[in-house]
């Protein structure tokens with residue numbers, strides 16, 4: 001388990017801090033706003049009200065001992081840049097900074113961010129892919145038209161085997177392939193042709209958007 | 221190809237509109253801000269400067285003819301609610317509205333949003349999963365500890381077959397399985413054990429976080 005400091009507890013920073021903690025890591029969460037600090041008190045390892053643009057404060061909090069830092073400050077691009085510079089000065093090895101624009105992102109990288117993230121932009125792209133795949137719970141893009149969709153099993157297949165449902169095991173890179181079946185807490189990778197679908201199965205399907213739609217698009 | 225109206229051209233709405241257009245759909249993009257409308261002119265089917273809280277304007281634009289609408293207005297929760305209500309009145313079948321909080325999301329659903337999205341929150345969760353998988357370009361969560369990671373092929377495997385690199389074809393749901401290899405514009409699904417890795421291959425690996433880390437964590 002690692003130690004991460006998350007600075008800026010908006011929705012992005014809060015969710016990152018909570019998820020990291022749930023994944024078993026130690027998380028220090030910092031924000032100027034007392035209510036946000038209170039919301040995470042007892043929810044992550046340590047929540048602190050502080051101004052992250054103050055170098056003395058960062059040192060007093062022992063931030064220089066962390067290997068990982070996330071600068072999740074959003075709107076205040078100046079503050080996010082300053083905090084990133086300070087973290088670089090403290091020689092934090094991995095600094096991930098949230099960017100509000102391409103220019104802001106480029107600036108952050110130049111002054112020391114190891115990586116920049118664009119949650120709003122990524123969210124827009126994900127939604128565009130998910131929108132027309134009814135029942136698609138998630139989409140992982142591989143190429144601009146080929147991806148992996150996580151979908152609820154169409155009712156028409158329940159009780160039938162993969163083979164009878166039309167899914168062969170051929171390594172056909174132009175067809176649709178069921179890479180895995182998620183069944184309650186289990187994940188069945190590369191399921192056998194004779195595996196029968198059960199109600200509530202979640203399928204991981206690899207294929208082009210139009211083919212996946214054809215598989216699941218006529219459900220319900 | 222479908223017809224979608226996207227209202228609100230912040231980073232989220234702009235990326236959703238552009239991606240939908242690139243996926244081959246017809247997209248009408250609406251915003252109050254002329255610069256944002258200009259930025260999308262010629263980039264999507266039709267970009268219009270308008271106040272989406274005005275019902276007469278929506279009708280004049282023919283928004284009632286669309287089957288899909290995305291309300292991508294961010295900060296102004298009141299406007300996003302009003303626009304969602306109006307779209308519902310116009311009987312748009314599928315309305316996806318961006319939410320700023322759980323309460324805002326619940327409100328949107330009650331007044332007619334078919335689906336709500338939380339890009340900042342989702343971005344925080346994604347980052348938390350990607351952070352410690354170096355070289356992981358993307359992560360699709362299946363269960364809280366098991367997912368599909370999209371990673372650059374570790375240098376040590378280049379030139380070796382899957383089998384020689386330690387990846388067997390067994391349907392072992394507790395082991396790591398290489399579900400696909402992305403090679404330039406091609407995707408090789410369920411690669412054969414004798415397939416050799418090439419420089420720049422991108423691997424789709426299914427497994428628990430700790431096992432995936434063990435596979436790729438000692439690269440470079």
Ligand SMILES: Nc1ncnc2c1ncn2[C@@H]1O[C@H](COP(=O)(O)OP(=O)(O)OP(=O)(O)O)[C@@H](O)[C@H]1O
Pocket residue numbers: 007008009010011012013030031032033036050051052053072073074075076079340
């Ligand atoms: N100097 C600072 N030190 C500590 N925290 C800061 C500092 N500046 C801003 N913050 C905090 O960063 C948090 C997130 O920033 P902001 O509210 O601008 O982003 P946001 O874009 O609304 O966030 P999100 O989209 O993630 O909800 C705020 O809670 C704010 O108090």
Ligand SMILES: Nc1ncnc2c1ncn2[C@@H]1O[C@H](COP(=O)(O)OP(=O)(O)OP(=O)(O)O)[C@@H](O)[C@H]1O
Pocket residue numbers: 120227228229230231232233250251252253256270271272273292293294295296299
């Ligand atoms: N009534 C309205 N009609 C049309 N557009 C609107 C209306 N109200 C707000 N908008 C537009 O919605 C867009 C996005 O809203 P806003 O800037 O509040 O979101 P944001 O959270 O900063 O966006 P993002 O995070 O996606 O960059 C803005 O470009 C704004 O002009």
